[in-house]
């Protein structure tokens with residue numbers, strides 16, 4: 220196992236006497252895309268703002284590449300590249316001129332600019348004015364800016380906001396490539412769970428300032444529990460529902476789009492079917508659907 224590049228240790232934030240972040244502890248590793256999820260108001264933005272130095276931590280610590288944000292703040296934050304609020308760009312300058320300005324502040328060389336421009340795929344447009352860029356291209360220019368100083372950790376708050384499906388897909392591919400090729404830890408927070416499912420290797424779920432889960436994405440969604448959602452198209456529906464609730468009191472049962480929906484194991488599909496047939500219910504169709512990140516997210520948070 221690689222050594223953690225970010226160690227969050229019992230991190231807390233109190234705002235106006237109220238504890239907003241109630242002691243988070245988790246690690247993030249180089250080369251992974253880590254999704255930070257949670258319902259509205261859970262504390263994602265506040266946690267990210269502490270990690271990038273936009274607000275101070277009330278207690279606990281975040282160790283970034285060996286440096287504590289409490290004791291060695293400047294050094295810790297110098298290892299972070301972030302797009303938290305919309306990055307400011309000069310629209311009447313070219314993408315290259317914008318990067319050049321920023322490179323001066325972080326002492327990045329021209330060859331680093333060229334390297335990053337290539338990495339984010341802006342070679343053909345880099346000398347055009349930013350005002351001619353699409354939102355997706357601006358997002359990539361923001362990424363390039365955040366990467367100029369060789370950060371070990373890249374943090375993006377809601378990076379897919381405002382992008383169309385093609386733009387979202389493109390960004391997803393770049394972030395995965397970055398994690399893989401530059402061995403950067405990429406931390407993203409987003410409300411779009413279907414996107415996060417495709418983008419992230421691991422996730423941390425926060426709710427009311429506390430950590431609910433930190434887990435490998437696949438394990439979180441599929442885990443040991445191989446239950447799937449199975450929809451039975453049956454008649455009569457009310458009779459089927461009554462029988463199933465009595466016979467399988469521990470299973471989740473719902474009626475959706477005129478079908479009987481059960482959360483059961485693969486093996487139980489034939490058991491339920493034969494039970495229904497023996498109780499005078501006719502079956503017209505059976506569909507099973509693997510759980511999604513959204514299904515699991517709603518199960519573990521109290522939404």
Ligand SMILES: Nc1ncnc2c1ncn2[C@@H]1O[C@H](COP(=O)(O)OP(=O)(O)OP(=O)(O)O)[C@@H](O)[C@H]1O
Nearest residue numbers: 234235239257258259260261262263264265266410
């Ligand atoms: N400056 C502040 N003063 C008072 N309360 C604040 C302040 N900043 C954040 N909060 C509160 O802290 C909680 C967490 O907010 P935060 O923005 O971190 O949540 P979030 O998970 O990012 O939510 P969202 O998904 O809606 O962006 C919320 O209840 C919010 O009202």
